[in-house]
Amino acid sequence: MISFIIALVALVAGYFIYGRFVERVFGADDRPTPAYTRSDGVDYVALPARKIFMIQFLNIAGTGPIFGAIMGAKFGPASYLWIVLGCIFAGAVHDYLSGMLSVRHGGAGLPDLVGHYLGKRTKMLMLNFSIILLLIVGAVFVFSPAKILGGIWEPQFMVHTFGRYSFWIIIIFLYYLVATLLPIDKIIGRIYPVFAFALIFMALAMMVVLFSKFPDIPEVWEGLSKTEGGSLTTNPIFPCLFISIACGAISGFHATQSPLMARCIKHEKQGRPIFYGAMITEGIVALIWAAVASYFFYGNPIPGYQTITGGSGVLGDVPSIVNLVCHDWLGVFGGILALLGVVAAPITSGDTALRSARLIIADFAHLDQKPIRKRLYICIPMFAAVFALLMWEMKDANGFERIWSWFGWANQTLSVFTLWALTVYLAREHKLFWITLIPAVFMTCVCTTFLMYSPIAVHLSLTAARIIGCAAAALSIVLFSIWYKKKILKS
Numbered sequence: 001m002i003s004f005i006i007a008l009v010a011l012v013a014g015y016f017i018y019g020r021f022v023e024r025v026f027g028a029d030d031r032p033t034p035a036y037t038r039s040d041g042v043d044y045v046a047l048p049a050r051k052i053f054m055i056q057f058l059n060i061a062g063t064g065p066i067f068g069a070i071m072g073a074k075f076g077p078a079s080y081l082w083i084v085l086g087c088i089f090a091g092a093v094h095d096y097l098s099g100m101l102s103v104r105h106g107g108a109g110l111p112d113l114v115g116h117y118l119g120k121r122t123k124m125l126m127l128n129f130s131i132i133l134l135l136i137v138g139a140v141f142v143f144s145p146a147k148i149l150g151g152i153w154e155p156q157f158m159v160h161t162f163g164r165y166s167f168w169i170i171i172i173f174l175y176y177l178v179a180t181l182l183p184i185d186k187i188i189g190r191i192y193p194v195f196a197f198a199l200i201f202m203a204l205a206m207m208v209v210l211f212s213k214f215p216d217i218p219e220v221w222e223g224l225s226k227t228e229g230g231s232l233t234t235n236p237i238f239p240c241l242f243i244s245i246a247c248g249a250i251s252g253f254h255a256t257q258s259p260l261m262a263r264c265i266k267h268e269k270q271g272r273p274i275f276y277g278a279m280i281t282e283g284i285v286a287l288i289w290a291a292v293a294s295y296f297f298y299g300n301p302i303p304g305y306q307t308i309t310g311g312s313g314v315l316g317d318v319p320s321i322v323n324l325v326c327h328d329w330l331g332v333f334g335g336i337l338a339l340l341g342v343v344a345a346p347i348t349s350g351d352t353a354l355r356s357a358r359l360i361i362a363d364f365a366h367l368d369q370k371p372i373r374k375r376l377y378i379c380i381p382m383f384a385a386v387f388a389l390l391m392w393e394m395k396d397a398n399g400f401e402r403i404w405s406w407f408g409w410a411n412q413t414l415s416v417f418t419l420w421a422l423t424v425y426l427a428r429e430h431k432l433f434w435i436t437l438i439p440a441v442f443m444t445c446v447c448t449t450f451l452m453y454s455p456i457a458v459h460l461s462l463t464a465a466r467i468i469g470c471a472a473a474a475l476s477i478v479l480f481s482i483w484y485k486k487k488i489l490k491s
Helices: 002-027 048-062 066-075 078-104 110-120 120-152 155-162 166-181 188-213 237-243 253-262 270-297 317-363 370-396 399-430 434-453 463-490
Strands: none
Touching: 002 078, 002 270, 048 066, 048 078, 048 155, 048 188, 048 253, 048 270, 066 155, 066 237, 066 270, 066 317, 066 370, 078 237, 078 253, 078 270, 078 434, 110 120, 110 253, 110 317, 110 370, 110 399, 120 317, 120 399, 155 166, 155 399, 166 317, 166 370, 188 253, 188 270, 188 317, 188 370, 237 399, 237 463, 253 270, 253 317, 270 317, 317 370, 317 434, 399 434, 399 463, 434 463
């Protein structure tokens, strides 16, 4: 628990110290924001700062900092280090600068930002990459909550007529359509703060119980991995830990969400608490769940799963772990919070993912989104694609696992493109670009190594994959150095 306490203090200190430093590097000022200069009453709407923070937090969080932290805890105390260092020096910087750069570019979406700094070809790559990722998010976050709700209750006539989970899939799809079409302040602006509060309250309640139990769980100085008594995962820490824990450390998906709130903030000084602060908050949630999971997997004298109904059979079922721990620690009220955490949170991530996809497509096609008719032009084929992806996912026995694995890699790869675009921006503005260069090089190595090593991709040996990953990182440094010398130093 000492490692957990130190990590918790470090995250809070990181917001006040490094967050302020990054804000100074960027140079936030009092210029008019897109909420006023491009106000349209649909997507560009000035909202109160506290509401924007809660929406941003829920947009980027969902179940990511819960599920990812639990899977990451299987690697041992290394999960603490990645959450703290990744969140402060990579994830929060990534979210803040991508959000603020969107503000400076009139609320531009991620493909436009990347294209502006990395070129038109990269923009087209990012356009397709972003849309595919967002559609995958929409499909993933339909099936998982529908499956959980279907396990509680669903009309039998729907089961017999259309199959299991069909009732909840239809309900979630209808909500997605409404939330994607309506102005941001009508549904998202009203219910998201409530769900975000529930997610934060659940994490804080778990932390209170964690301190009351003060379990004997692995500490960082005892070793980065947990192997005593048998490892819970055969995957190597590098690169797999850095893919397993995305939300809570760094996540490319966040850069697709930050422009939504960049179109709503009233002045640039709100950027640090909203963008950097929401990511630090997510890191705290992930840290809490990593500690809870460490008790669940490794607690002494006996692991937590041996004291909870389900036993070792729940070790691979992350939603079950969340439900069991919440019920055991927080009772009936905890069960309600768990339901919000594993059902409402992914649904709210799914709808904002599809909203982001609509806006990205609209920007590319130059379609004014004020008329609802033009919103439907995009939403109808977009939802048809999500539905087709969902049908494939349900038909394939391993569909969810496959799509989630690709989502994890694509999510982190998206952060690579964003970090390099931010590095070019800072270099062009003659600012301290190393704050994004270092995480950009590191994540380039991580994503390349995982692509080479993973069974769902190239599937090379770990040694070969790591060599190729390091070579890709080295090549990225060389290419950036050549560009910097040619375009910046000689200009």
